[in-house]
Amino acid sequence: MRINKFLAGTGLASRRKCEQFVLEGRITVNGKVVSNLAFDVSEKDNVRVDGKRVTLPTKFTYIMMHKPKGYLTTVSDDRERKTVMELLPDNYKNLMPVGRLDFNSEGLLLFTNDGEIAQKITRPKHEVSKLYSVKVEGEVTKEDVKNMQSGVELVDGTKFKECEIRIKEIKNRKTSLEVVLKEGKNREIRKIFDKYNYNVIFLKRVAIGEIRLGGLTRGTVRPLRPSELEYLKSL
Numbered sequence: 619m620r621i622n623k624f625l626a627g628t629g630l631a632s633r634r635k636c637e638q639f640v641l642e643g644r645i646t647v648n649g650k651v652v653s654n655l656a657f658d659v660s661e662k663d664n665v666r667v668d669g670k671r672v673t674l675p676t677k678f679t680y681i682m683m684h685k686p687k688g689y690l691t692t693v694s695d696d697r698e699r700k701t702v703m704e705l706l707p708d709n710y711k712n713l714m715p716v717g718r719l720d721f722n723s724e725g726l727l728l729f730t731n732d733g734e735i736a737q738k739i740t741r742p743k744h745e746v747s748k749l750y751s752v753k754v755e756g757e758v759t760k761e762d763v764k765n766m767q768s769g770v771e772l773v774d775g776t777k778f779k780e781c782e783i784r785i786k787e788i789k790n791r792k793t794s795l796e797v798v799l800k801e802g803k804n805r806e807i808r809k810i811f812d813k814y815n816y817n818v819i820f821l822k823r824v825a826i827g828e829i830r831l832g833g834l835t836r837g838t839v840r841p842l843r844p845s846e847l848e849y850l851k852s853l
Contacts, residue, residue, distance in 0.1 A: 629731040678732040684834040725823030726831040753820035758793040
C-alpha cells in the first residue's frame, strides 16, 4: 500500500499529516529515507518515523471520551498545556483522537488505532454529521439563522459550507441552539456565530453520526458498544 496510507493506518496521524512527514524526509523504509508519496510498502517492511518503528495494529480498539473544557485535542503540546491524552487510562495510551474539539469546548471525542475509520469520520467527503449543543449571548434572530445555515464566508476568505441550526430556547438574553455540521473546520461554529456578532459561551458535541455521548461523565471514557462499532464499520 502507499506509504501515506500505511502510516495513517498505524494511527500515527491523519493521512495528510503523514504525507507531510514523508515530504519532510522523516520516514525511512528498511533503512532508506523515503520522500516519494507514491512509494509502496508492506507489513513486512521496517518503517520508521524519526527513528521509531511503526507497525499496523493487529487489533483495533475504539473508545469515546467526554472531553472537558481546558484540554487540547492533541497528543502533545510544546507549551506544556493539558492534553486529552492525560485523561486516557494507561491501557488506551496507544490510541489517537479522531478529529478535534477546541480547548474551550467539551463533549464527544472518539479515539482509535484504526486509521481507516478515523479518516472516514473526519474527511468531509464522507459527510459524517456532528451534532452540537450551543449557547450564545444575545437573542439570535431567525434571519441570522437562515443566513448562517446557507453557508458563511469570512473576511479572510475562509468558507464554511451549509449547516443546520435550530433555536431551542431564548431566555435571559441568551439563546440555546442545536447545530449540525458535516464539515467541522477549526473553530467553525464559533467563527460562524462571531461573524453575526454572537459570542459563544457554551459548546458541547453530543453526537457523531449515530454515536451519542449520552450520560458519560466529563473526563471519563468507555469502549464503544457493538451497535456503535457496527455503525462505524458501515461508513
